[in-house]
Amino acid sequence: MTRAAIWWGELRRVVWILLAVSLVGWLLGNTIPALMLGALLLVAMWLYQLWRVSSWLQDPIGEPPAASGLWGEVFNGVSRLRRWDREERDRLQSAVSYLRESFAALKEAAVMVDPEGRIEWSNASAERLLGLQYPRDHGQLVLDLLRIPNFHSYTLSGEFDEPLQLTSPLDDGVKLIMEITPFGIGSQLILARDNTREQRLESMRRDFVANVSHELRTPLTVITGYLHTMLDNRLAENEKIQSPLEQMRQQAERMETLLHDLLWLSRLEFSEGQENFELVDMRDILLDVQQHFQEAYPERTIELSIDCECHLEGNHDQLYSAVSNLVVNALKYSEDDIELNWKQADGKCLLSVVDQGPGIKPVHLPRLTERFYRVDKSRSQETGGTGLGLAIVKHILAGHGAYLQIESKVGVGSRFCCVFPTL
Numbered sequence: 001m002t003r004a005a006i007w008w009g010e011l012r013r014v015v016w017i018l019l020a021v022s023l024v025g026w027l028l029g030n031t032i033p034a035l036m037l038g039a040l041l042l043v044a045m046w047l048y049q050l051w052r053v054s055s056w057l058q059d060p061i062g063e064p065p066a067a068s069g070l071w072g073e074v075f076n077g078v079s080r081l082r083r084w085d086r087e088e089r090d091r092l093q094s095a096v097s098y099l100r101e102s103f104a105a106l107k108e109a110a111v112m113v114d115p116e117g118r119i120e121w122s123n124a125s126a127e128r129l130l131g132l133q134y135p136r137d138h139g140q141l142v143l144d145l146l147r148i149p150n151f152h153s154y155t156l157s158g159e160f161d162e163p164l165q166l167t168s169p170l171d172d173g174v175k176l177i178m179e180i181t182p183f184g185i186g187s188q189l190i191l192a193r194d195n196t197r198e199q200r201l202e203s204m205r206r207d208f209v210a211n212v213s214h215e216l217r218t219p220l221t222v223i224t225g226y227l228h229t230m231l232d233n234r235l236a237e238n239e240k241i242q243s244p245l246e247q248m249r250q251q252a253e254r255m256e257t258l259l260h261d262l263l264w265l266s267r268l269e270f271s272e273g274q275e276n277f278e279l280v281d282m283r284d285i286l287l288d289v290q291q292h293f294q295e296a297y298p299e300r301t302i303e304l305s306i307d308c309e310c311h312l313e314g315n316h317d318q319l320y321s322a323v324s325n326l327v328v329n330a331l332k333y334s335e336d337d338i339e340l341n342w343k344q345a346d347g348k349c350l351l352s353v354v355d356q357g358p359g360i361k362p363v364h365l366p367r368l369t370e371r372f373y374r375v376d377k378s379r380s381q382e383t384g385g386t387g388l389g390l391a392i393v394k395h396i397l398a399g400h401g402a403y404l405q406i407e408s409k410v411g412v413g414s415r416f417c418c419v420f421p422t423l
């Protein structure tokens with residue numbers, strides 16, 4: 001039956017009841033009181049139906065009361081809504097159970113933390129890797145249970161772009177990598193996975209590079225020594241031999257520079273924490289670098305502007321190396337004057353090296369600090385680069401809690417800016 005037909009039926013019923021009582025009232029000579037009695041009868045019927053529906057709503061599973069006409073339609077509508085609501089709740093419940101089951105089966109430790117930092121749920125791997133047990137630790141503050149200093153500072157920093165490396169609180173030999181994902185209103189999902197194998201491989205790779213570079217150094221020094229002696233004393237008078245000897249010397253020197261950079265990078269990788277850190281006045285470093293390169297490149301101007309009084313907590317040699325790498329690049333890849341600025345802005349200390357060279361296409365910028373990444377291989381070889389300069393800079397800055405910002409426009413120039421936190 002359509003809705004209009006139901007309404008018409010109900011209206012007809014009301015009119016028939018009122019007409020019937022009016023007729024009886026008219027026959028008895030009391031039309032108005034009879035009409036009022038009819039209206040009261042209707043209200044009583046409706047109240048009775050409302051009482052039935054309200055009692056039925058108290059019962060979570062009962063069937064709707066039987067009724068015809070408009071009231072039957074209302075009962076059926078409410079019943080449909082209740083069924084839909086129940087089905088929706090069941091679906092949500094099974095989705096939550098499904099998610100929990102899949103999180104429970106993860107090899108990674110998964111911990112859900114509420115906006116106050118209390119544990120809401122954790123899986124079985126969280127017990128194995130972090131020592132957190134659910135439901136025992138439900139409602140406990142995660143910072144109270146995981147007493148690991150760098151986890152505390154990482155959590156409190158609120159910056160979770162980079163994952164955190166840490167040692168398992170249960171076993172010093174187990175290395176973990178942890179990621180925190182905020183969700184909902186202030187809740188967090190903490191995921192930690194066993195990274196021991198990867199870290200062991202990484203450490204083997206570092207050892208290998210450091211050892212090979214070290215072992216190659218001595219034979220190379222002997223070879224370059226002999227080549228220098230032969231060329232200096234013109235032992236090979238013959239032009240045909242002289243030129244290859246010269247090329248050998250150049251290539252041997254390139255290899256020496258490469259080994260030097262590789263060893264320096266290895267040393268930076270091995271130096272953990274803030275080794276040999278002291279209060280460094282960047283002005284001294286900048287003046288030294290400017291003087292050194294001005295002597296090496298007398299035909300170029302290195303403009304130095306210093307608008308910052310602040311000192312840095314750092315390693316003097318490493319900072320010197322970072323600045324000189326950036327200055328060498330600016331001199332190598334451009335032909336005009338270059339600028340060296342030291343200033344303070346937005347609570348940070350900024351050291352920038354600006355050149356008016358060829359610039360770098362945006363596609364290369366994210367990869368520039370990778371080892372051996374070069375925009376133009378042939379040009380870099382011409383300029384004698386090792387491809388490790390910016391990787392060294394990045395490493396040094398990371399050790400100082402700083403980072404490198406690169407801005408470049410093709411045909412205009414580049415700006416390499418080291419952003420240091422203020423003390």
Ligand code: ADP
Pocket residue numbers: 329330333334355357358359360368373374375376380384385386387388389390391414
């Ligand atoms: P390289 O020893 O080859 O200079 P780097 O790590 O120092 O190695 O630099 C990586 C690459 O970034 C370089 O090969 C070069 O293509 C590009 N590059 C670095 N600095 C500049 C600059 N100032 N202008 C243009 N390109 C640059």
